[in-house]
Amino acid sequence: QVQLVESGGRLVQPGESLKLSCVASSGSISTYAMGWFRQAPGKEREFIGAITSGSGNTYYSESLKGRFTISRNDAERTVYLQMNSLKPVDTALYYCAAAQGLAPLYSSAYEWDNWGQGTQVTVTP
Numbered sequence: 001q002v003q004l005v006e007s008g009g010r011l012v013q014p015g016e017s018l019k020l021s022c023v024a025s026s027g028s029i030s031t032y033a034m035g036w037f038r039q040a041p042g043k044e045r046e047f048i049g050a051i052t053s054g055s056g057n058t059y060y061s062e063s064l065k066g067r068f069t070i071s072r073n074d075a076e077r078t079v080y081l082q083m084n085s086l087k088p089v090d091t092a093l094y095y096c097a098a099a100q101g102l103a104p105l106y107s108s109a110y111e112w113d114n115w116g117q118g119t120q121v122t123v124t125p
Helices: none
Strands: 003-007 018-026 033-039 046-051 058-060 068-073 078-083 092-099 119-123
Touching: 003 092, 018 033, 018 092, 018 119, 033 068, 033 078, 046 068, 046 078, 058 068, 078 092
Parallel strands: none
Antiparallel strands: 003 018, 018 078, 033 046, 033 092, 046 058, 068 078, 092 119
């Protein structure tokens, strides 16, 4: 088990960039695949992207690929989500997740074992 804490969410204007962080408050993330999801009010939790352990291969939702980038720093037990050209539709609670190994159905929230509490991102003019 790994305890995850997200931070960096805030109110921004359309077109701005924002970088979220997810820190493991206990334990190492080096053997975990890490993922980012988001959930807007009244909607299901949506896959954003994932990064594997070791090689650090990344996988993204096709609809977000190109604007969002995931990276990790295992020494700092931190995974990042860089978000560019933010839009009002990006408003959501953003979660990071961890799993021992990247499941074939990694875009499903059910495949992830450990979750943070989320950080709110609001994009409004």
